[in-house]
Amino acid sequence: MKILSVEQIRVADAYTIQHEPIASIDLMERASRAFVNWFCKNFETGNFKVKIFCGLGDNGGDGLAIARMLQPLGYDMEVFVVKYSDKTSENFQINLKRLERQLTIKYIENEHFTLHFSENDVIIDALLGSGLSRSIEGLLKSVIENINRSEVTIISVDMPSGLFADKSNNSTDTIIKAIHTVAFQLPKLAFMLPQNEEFVGEWHIVDIGLHKDFIQNTETRYHFSTPKEVEKLIKPRKKFSHKGTFGHALLIAGSHGMMGAAVLAARACMRSGVGKLTVHSVKSGLPILQTLLPEAMYWEAWNSKSSDFIATSFHVDDFSNHFQAVGVGPGIGVNGIIRTSLEKLCEICRDLAIPMVLDADALNNFSTEKGRSAINKIPESSILTPHPKEFRNLIGKSWKDDYEKLDFLREFSVRNKVIVCLKGANTAVALPDGTIHFNSSGNAGMATAGSGDVLTGIITALLAQGYEPKVAAILGVYQHGVAGDRASERFGMTSMMASDIVENIRF
Ligand SMILES: NC(=O)C1=CN([C@@H]2O[C@H](COP(=O)(O)OP(=O)(O)OC[C@H]3O[C@@H](n4cnc5c(N)ncnc54)[C@H](OP(=O)(O)O)[C@@H]3O)[C@@H](O)[C@H]2O)[C@@H](O)CC1
Ligand SMILES: [K+]
Numbered sequence: 001m002k003i004l005s006v007e008q009i010r011v012a013d014a015y016t017i018q019h020e021p022i023a024s025i026d027l028m029e030r031a032s033r034a035f036v037n038w039f040c041k042n043f044e045t046g047n048f049k050v051k052i053f054c055g056l057g058d059n060g061g062d063g064l065a066i067a068r069m070l071q072p073l074g075y076d077m078e079v080f081v082v083k084y085s086d087k088t089s090e091n092f093q094i095n096l097k098r099l100e101r102q103l104t105i106k107y108i109e110n111e112h113f114t115l116h117f118s119e120n121d122v123i124i125d126a127l128l129g130s131g132l133s134r135s136i137e138g139l140l141k142s143v144i145e146n147i148n149r150s151e152v153t154i155i156s157v158d159m160p161s162g163l164f165a166d167k168s169n170n171s172t173d174t175i176i177k178a179i180h181t182v183a184f185q186l187p188k189l190a191f192m193l194p195q196n197e198e199f200v201g202e203w204h205i206v207d208i209g210l211h212k213d214f215i216q217n218t219e220t221r222y223h224f225s226t227p228k229e230v231e232k233l234i235k236p237r238k239k240f241s242h243k244g245t246f247g248h249a250l251l252i253a254g255s256h257g258m259m260g261a262a263v264l265a266a267r268a269c270m271r272s273g274v275g276k277l278t279v280h281s282v283k284s285g286l287p288i289l290q291t292l293l294p295e296a297m298y299w300e301a302w303n304s305k306s307s308d309f310i311a312t313s314f315h316v317d318d319f320s321n322h323f324q325a326v327g328v329g330p331g332i333g334v335n336g337i338i339r340t341s342l343e344k345l346c347e348i349c350r351d352l353a354i355p356m357v358l359d360a361d362a363l364n365n366f367s368t369e370k371g372r373s374a375i376n377k378i379p380e381s382s383i384l385t386p387h388p389k390e391f392r393n394l395i396g397k398s399w400k401d402d403y404e405k406l407d408f409l410r411e412f413s414v415r416n417k418v419i420v421c422l423k424g425a426n427t428a429v430a431l432p433d434g435t436i437h438f439n440s441s442g443n444a445g446m447a448t449a450g451s452g453d454v455l456t457g458i459i460t461a462l463l464a465q466g467y468e469p470k471v472a473a474i475l476g477v478y479q480h481g482v483a484g485d486r487a488s489e490r491f492g493m494t495s496m497m498a499s500d501i502v503e504n505i506r507f
Pocket of ligand 2 (some may be wrong): 156
């Protein structure tokens with residue numbers, strides 16, 4: 001699903017009006033109806049009051065139409081219009097007249113207002129939507145502060161009022177803190193970013209019938225990977241396939257005391273459909289791995305200078321005609337010898353066109369001063385899976401906000417021609433073509449030790465099975481999240497562990 005900018009949505013709106021064709025006020029009616037349908041499904045009538053706060057633009061117009069539609073359905077309504085300006089939109093005016101025939105509207109015109117909220121109230125926020133052009137001040141600010149203090153359920157129409165859809169707010173800005181945001185047609189970039197979580201709450205999309213041709217033909221750098229879109233990427237298994245069909249993966253993981261990382265990645269790899277798996281790790285890991293994962297083969301770090309970590313001088317002959325994918329990093333440790341091994345490994349994979357996943361310590365080894373100058377050795381189209389701190393170390397600089405983080409992410413991915421999965425809620429998968437794809441699955445319970453190792457295993461398995469790197473990254477991140485969601489259903493977010501994620505992988 002595309003994420004369009006405010007400007008693009010405005011054009012989509014105009015295009016729909018012209019080409020469907022539909023009158024602007026009727027499109028507003030359709031949008032409001034879509035909101036009402038969502039609302040009725042989620043909030044049955046009962047012992048509560050719905051308090052709608054309307055601004056003076058089209059978001060306010062939506063609010064007035066919503067009030068008109070909800071009242072006959074049995075909701076106890078109270079409608080407030082905040083008169084912060086003399087300017088109103090035409091659709092607002094039309095809907096004001098329509099509603100005045102049905103309900104008494106209360107006006108908030110100056111700072112001398114008092115609002116009373118009771119516990120069960122539900123507030124619908126239709127003060128400002130995508131037309132926000134500056135930080136909120138004055139009367140609107142006072143009203144929003146009052147609403148936020150109420151601690152009742154707040155539902156925002158299209159946008160939490162005061163939040164910019166595709167750029168950063170100032171840290172001191174006044175913004176509605178919604179529990180739910182019901183957005184029209186497409187999500188906004190702001191919804192994807194951790195910094196906005198407290199304002200957006202849980203977000204939902206309702207279809208308002210914006211013109212499909214326009215959306216299809218509009219270019220955007222941001223996408224939200226919906227379950228439907230991603231699940232289509234899974235290749236069905238054919239009846240006459242054999243283990244060779246699904247590739248042989250090599251996982252380079254673990255060190256003395258860090259064998260759990262290797263086990264998690266390896267188990268996830270096997271659960272994700274790889275034909276054969278070899279794990280390359282330290283000698284002391286052999287009994288651990290062979291006991292916990294008899295399905296995998298073991299390749300001992302054969303000339304390591306220390307038995308504690310992998311420091312193999314990789315040789316091309318060990319790879320050619322052997323492996324279809326290499327995943328490297330979980331628990332391997334960081335030092336100059338390991339980095340040299342990694343550089344050699346990158347060289348071999350590049351020469352033999354073996355796709356790679358680099359995670360955790362593989363990335364940390366490229367995050368030292370010397371390491372950073374060797375980043376160009378990572379083969380094109382490799383998949384890197386850092387969490388934000390690893391990414392910060394990799395690029396050697398911090399970002400001032402989540403928007404700048406996305407810029408750095410895109411820059412890094414385009415410059416190095418690699419795919420970067422920046423882990424977090426809505427993991428952002430940055431492709432070398434400059435696009436960023438946000439993931440839709442997963443939960444906060446996945447922020448637990450070993451969760452990243454599981455992802456490495458999943459993506460490595462997909463690469464070995466011949467999935468294109470960008471598909472492997474988007475699909476792998478999604479399936480990892482789905483497995484995490486299943487694990488949290490069973491154990492709860494607090495109690496789930498990375499091995500529960502592995503056991504819930506299902507392709
Ligand atoms: N997209 C679609 O297809 C559809 C969209 N629809 C709806 O339209 C909404 C967008 O409507 P909109 O453009 O009228 O913007 P909205 O946010 O209501 O207010 C703009 C007004 O507020 C003003 N203003 C701005 N910032 C301000 C501030 N800080 N403090 C005070 N004032 C401020 C601004 O004034 P100005 O910047 O010009 O001075 C202008 O007068 C969208 O979110 C959705 O709900 C649906 O109805 C149908 C389909
Ligand atoms: K709003």
